[in-house]
Each structure stands twice: as C-alpha cells, then as structure tokens.
Amino acid sequence: MARIIGIDYGRKRVGVAVTDPLQIVAQGLTTVHASEIINFLKEYFAKETVERVVVGYPRQMNNNPSESARFVEEFLNRMKKVFPTMPVSLVDERFTSKIAMKSMIDGGVKKKDRMNKEMVDMVSASIILQSYMESLSSGKYF
Template identity: 55%
Template sequence: MGRILAIDYGTKRTGLAVTDPMQIIASGLTTVETKELITYLKTYVDTEGVEKFVVGEPKQMDNTASESEVYIQKFLEKMVKEFPNIPIVRVDERFTSKMAFQTMIDSGLKKKQRQNKALVDEISATLILQSYLASNF
C-alpha cells in the first residue's frame, strides 16, 4: 500500500501533506515554492511510493469554481503528464485556510508563528487529506 499525498496548490507556495504507508494518519509534509513543485514531487514519488494524489478544489459558497481553479487546472495537466499512473482525486477545500489558522490558535502558537503562511498551507493540505480519509472510511 502506498502513501496518499495531498496538495493545497497556490500560485506562490503549495502545502503538502501525506499519509503513513497504511493510509491511516495524515501528517503535514512541507510547503514548497510552486515553481519547484513538480521537481519536488518527482523526487518524493521516486523515494516514498505514492499511490494517489489528493488535490484541493477551491469553491465559492454557491458551489462554483474559485478564481484559482484556472491555475490548478494547468497544474493538473502537468501532473497527468508527469505521473500518468497515479490517480488524482479532488476534494472540496472550502474553509481549510480558516480552519488551519484556527488550529494554529488552538495549539497555542504565538501570533508571530501564526503569520507563517507556509505553515498555514501545510496545515491546509493536512486538513484536505484528513477530509479525504474521513470520507473514504
């Protein structure tokens, strides 16, 4: 059984989260500059074995696609070319950034630490992955 890797895609930074090999626990992995993302993913997939990608799907409150979906679609086209044998699943990511910020507050992080946008992206990816895992059990 391979890992599931979640992606919270952003135009500048992209948060990543991953499951354990048994696909039970979702953990934050890192945040990568988006321009380096494909290179990072190639290395990670080669060394860790990824069974599936879960990519956040930003939606508006009325269920229509968010403005950032245009960029995500271009990224997904690259993903399909680079990783043709790894399925990609989309998961609604509404409110994940707000939930990530609240998680940071609840865990007692200081204000300075909560301003770390890379950490917010990584936590958001973890929440996307947890949502996917919960919906598939």
C-alpha cells in the same frame, strides 16, 4: 500500503501533506514554491510508494469553481502529463485556510508562527488530506 499525498496548490506556494504508510494519519510535510512542485513530487515518488494524490479544489459558496481554480487546473494538467498513471482526487478546499488557522490557535501555536503563510499552507494540505481520508471511512468516495 502506500502513502497518499495531499496538496494545497497556490500560485506562489504549495502546501504538501502525507499519510503514514498505513494511511491512518495525515501530517504536514513541507511547503514548496509552486514552480518547484513537479520536481519535488518526482523526487518524493522516487523515494516513497505513493498510491494517490489529493488536491484541494477551490470552490465558491454556490459550488462553482472559484477564480483561482484555473491555476489548480493548470497544475492538474501538468500532473497528468508528468505522472499519467498517478490517480488524482479533488477535495473541496473551502475554508481550509480558516480551519488551519483555528487548529493552530487551538494547538497553542504562537501568533508569530501563525503568521507564517508556509505553515498555514502545510496545515491546509493536511486538512485537505484528512478530509479525503475521512470521506473514505464514511463511504463517500472521490
């Protein structure tokens, strides 16, 4: 099987997570500057077999896209141009940063390390990817 990549896209940083080849576990991979994400993906796709990219999509509580959704949409448009055959799925990313922070606290991550926004972004990408994987196993498809 091929890997699935999860992305928490932000204007400054992009959290990246990946599944194992059997698509059992999602884990944080890295954080990349937003301007470098397409090049990072080109390099990663050249090394690894990836069947899908899952991108967190920011929504408001009323389910409308949030203000930052336009930046994610710009990224999605660039993805389509550079990787026209790569399937992309969107996952609601509401509360992922809060969930990431709570999971780091529960996991015993020190306060100093929790203040590292790159780590929060990477954990958020893992949560987005894990959410997608759980939706597949529960019968919800994106």
